[in-house]
Amino acid sequence: MARRLDLALKHAPLRAPAPLFDRPRAARGVFDSQTGFMRALGGVAVLFLVALPFIDASRYTMSIAISALIYVMLCMGLNVVVGYAGLLDLGYIAFFAVGAYVSGIFTTVLGWPMWAALPATVLACIIAGIIIGAPTLRLRSDYLAIVTLGFGEIIRITANNLTITGGPSGIHGIPSWDFFGWSFEDGLTVFGLEFPERVVFYYFVAAVVIIVGVIGAGRLAKGKLGRAWKAVRDDEDAAEAMGINTYVAKISAYIIGAVWAGLAGQLMATHLSAISPNSFQFLYSALILMAVVLGGMGSTPGVIIGALFVSLAPELLRDFAEWRFLIFGVLLVVVMLFRPAGLWPATAILPWLKRDRPQPPPFTSATAAVPPSVLESPSGAPDADVREGGRG
């Protein structure tokens, strides 16, 4: 067993001595562990996703649901960049645009089927991620914000001015998904059940992509790459000192974020069958960022909640649609002032698990056998933890 584990590590000059004692295994139940509960919650969410069309398959509901799912996908991607890697991206919608336009151009101008445009979309997004990532690697967070914003504007204005992108009116007649001669347009009858609405198919495609996207981003965040991102976010120098190439870590965060947004862009292009530069204004970058921040940067459930809030709020508050950006603006300030980590912070512990957490242990050391000197503080408990504050 131990040997098999060793193979999972590269050869290194120094290995840790075997653990001295077994630490208690983490609980695995639904209600007595954080991960168990989150998994159960995820399962419920997936069930709900699958069940929704059977509850209400009206065009309106499905359409809203699809756009909400697209928001979730976008937010999960931005969450990788902002929440995990700590890189503020204010032009995130540009990657969405790249995905939508690339798939739109490949299918309408070149006449490729939609599934064939998929690799092209991903590739274009990877390139876009590198283009924006590379020059910004050494910039400070605030410069980064402006550079990404500028990048977003460049993409939008370019799309507005080029002929291949259809100029201000955009691209129309983007085909839907089709497989081996059968298209979503055709409808389908399975075992006597009729699926006439293409929008329902889109819903399922979107749901599958989003489930994969959410789980994938979550898994990446827990592995080696995710730890590297979080380390870069918390302390870049310390991350370098731990052997993490921070350039690579940052670029990879950009690329993953770009690919997620690109996939969302392709979903949207096929869903609406038309795209135009107006859908890619700075406003939307800000909205997605807002969703991530409101929900809780770096927290999957938080980000999903934020995305659903931002996408569904205008529908629920139809009468206040005019006010929504004002409300969002105020909300953003208020959340930052009073709950800077968001509604469901990444560091949140389920309330009923909190009391099980042991308190920080008192300083115990078998080696401290030497009696304290006369200079030792008379009141000083052995767990003294003094630190000079003013040092920088």
Added chain:
Amino acid sequence: MSALEVRDADVYYGRVHALRRLSFDVGEGEIVCLLGNNGAGKSTTMNMLSGLVRPRSGSATWNGVDLTAAKPWNIVADGLIHVPEGRRIFSTMTVHENLLLGGYTVRDRRVIAERLDRVYEIMPRLAERRRQQGGTLSGGEQQMVAIGRAIVGGPRLLLLDEPSMGLAPLVVKQVMEIIAAVNAQGTTVLLVEQNARAALKIAHRAYVVETGAVTLSGTAAELARDPRVVEAYLGA
């Protein structure tokens, strides 16, 4: 009657307990020294006195004024001036501008001019370099600017945080002479030092601070002979 009284001060940085019921006094006209290693809580004490951090409990009063409630700028205006660790002079401003900033709380231009003259008199080296940018000075000169800046503010109590830090022994001696001279002109001095040897030479009384609390106190001469101090701070 002590000019400065600190009683049972507790300071926390987040969960870190930096000062633990720290108490000491400084009398009018004295040089009192706080000795201790890195991280013992000396700079925290200074920051508490100048209003940069607030104690969670305990008191610090100066001539009856409660320092724990006052704003840093009011404390300075009252003549309690803190020369911070690492000198912290304004590197892209000239020596003269640095000194002028020291007189920020002084409204009367004549008073400022008078004090500037005094600073240039005590530290003629600064007069030579008055147009030079602070960042280009040597460590010793920067320390002089930092002290001079405080003098222009008209201190009644001078808080000096590690004035000898990073200075050559000869320069340390000069700086200590300047401090003694300032004190001789009637300014009370609270000196925080790791360099116990240099500090105990000019101080009247001293306290040893460890892990945020006073562990020993006495006159400078007593402490310089105390075997525990010799072992920990004077001996090598």
Added chain:
Amino acid sequence: MMQLIWNGLIVGSFYALVALGYSMVYGIIKLLNFAHGDIYMLGAFVGFFTLSAFGISNETSIPLLLVILLLSMVTTGLIGVGIERVAYRPLRRSPRLAVLITAIGVSFTLEYGVRQIFGPNPEAFPVRLESTGVDLLGMRVTASQIVLVVIAAGLMLVLAHIVERTREGRAMRAIALDPQAAQLMGVNVNRVISTVFFIGSSLAGAAGVMAGAYYGSIDFLMGFVIGLKAFTAAVIGGIGNLYGAMLGGLLLGMLESFGSAWFGGEWRDVFAFAFLILFLTFKPTGLLGARVVERM
């Protein structure tokens, strides 16, 4: 050629005025005040509101413009101080990302607040400047343009005097270098920061009124692009450096003027942003900015 330079100078002086506030605020609390461009927009709307309230429209009087300018400057200055007090001061010890996001929130609030009050459509600015011009050294110069450049230059000179020569200006520079040490000099940091916000915001407000009078129409999103451009200008000049901000503003104005002439007006913004990105990649400290040694 001369015409391009002159046009660049006009646009550049707007950029420079807004960039100054950006740069001052950044220099003193290291915050990219995203809402700064919207203060410019507010300046224009304050002028519009006051003039409309008095029923004035289509005036061309310069004294009236100056009165409105002053009024807008005071109002936007106070709004700037208020924003700092409410939204930024409580976050002074927070991570920079949090403050930056707050600033975006403030920007949204201002933009869509104005939209709720004045509506989404552009409004005609009531005071215009006559645009009959004279030919001078091969360029067409109008009286209004000269007035604008003179006002902008005057404001910048006053600001330079305050920062370089006065006690408060010294305190500002000190806070920018080391806020804690400045506090130990007896500087009331909160008050000085408020002053900086007042000055920066009133300059942006002045630029807004001038832009309204110059272009004739104002709308609630007019601050967004100029905010970006002003930031670009501040960065090109070296953020935190006042002369840098002026220089950067004028330079960017020229660049755009030539860029539009060469590549076509629709590519003007692409040109400006691409220049910013390249510039930051190769010289993040800007033209006059100090090299920052990152201490560990």
Added chain:
Amino acid sequence: MSALLEVTDLRLQFGGVKAVDGLSFEVREGEILAVIGPNGAGKTSAFNCISAFYLPTSGSVVFDGKHIVREAPRIWHRLRLVQLLQSFGFYRVLPSRVTKWGMARTFQNLRLFRELSVLDNVKTAMHANLREGFWSTLLHTPGYRRAEEACAREARGWLDFVGYEGDEHLYVTHLPYGEQRRVEIARALATSPKLLLLDEPAAGLNYNEKQSLIELIRKIRALGVAVVLIEHDMGLVMKLAERIVVLNYGKEIADGTPEQITSDPVVIEAYLGVDDEDHAVDEARLRTDSDAQLNDESGSRS
């Protein structure tokens, strides 16, 4: 024994300030070396150069036969593009690479990853040694699970080694200061180093904690890891170090065993200070008497 780290004529300038000014020393395999000197003498700057965080103005640093300072071709110097290229990782060794070569470090003011748990902090340090790809992470292949398990096991091993007995899932900010110091050392060890640089590891620790730190550093040495520490606490240095390098003004002024250092007049003048009972500062006396007093002092101690 051969030298593990060789520093030759290292110089570092910030603007006009010479932070490190011609420093040379070497570290042999498996020894404990202390670097002492007054505050601001350039110790931390030298550390930062050695671990490749700062690019020295000149000089060479060779670790385990590999050069940490790289020379750029002259043309780039002429074009003044060296800094730009270096900031993108050309003509320099990134600190992460140095860590992979086997040099680990801690920081003067604790720099743990604040939003990661204790265990994740240590796991992060194993980044370079973990066989874990993009697809295996996405698909949770058996290889990924094994790597994660091995990583956790190794991390726990290091936590046990440094004597951390608390909950591994706590956020580091919830730990007392002394425990955080331990976790930081565990994290540095998890990079699997041959040389460990400790920057003021005892700052802010109380007496008991210092004693256990001494034990810990001895244990680390017993693993065959060389340790270099910057420290102010002379008591700790004297107990631990086999060799001491004394810096002043960025220059090395002495190098020797603790006994040699305490009796070196140059060191005493620059750092340890001279025992001068008189209150009045008397320069002449200080110069003439210092040697005699020193001899007294060292005599009485030994």
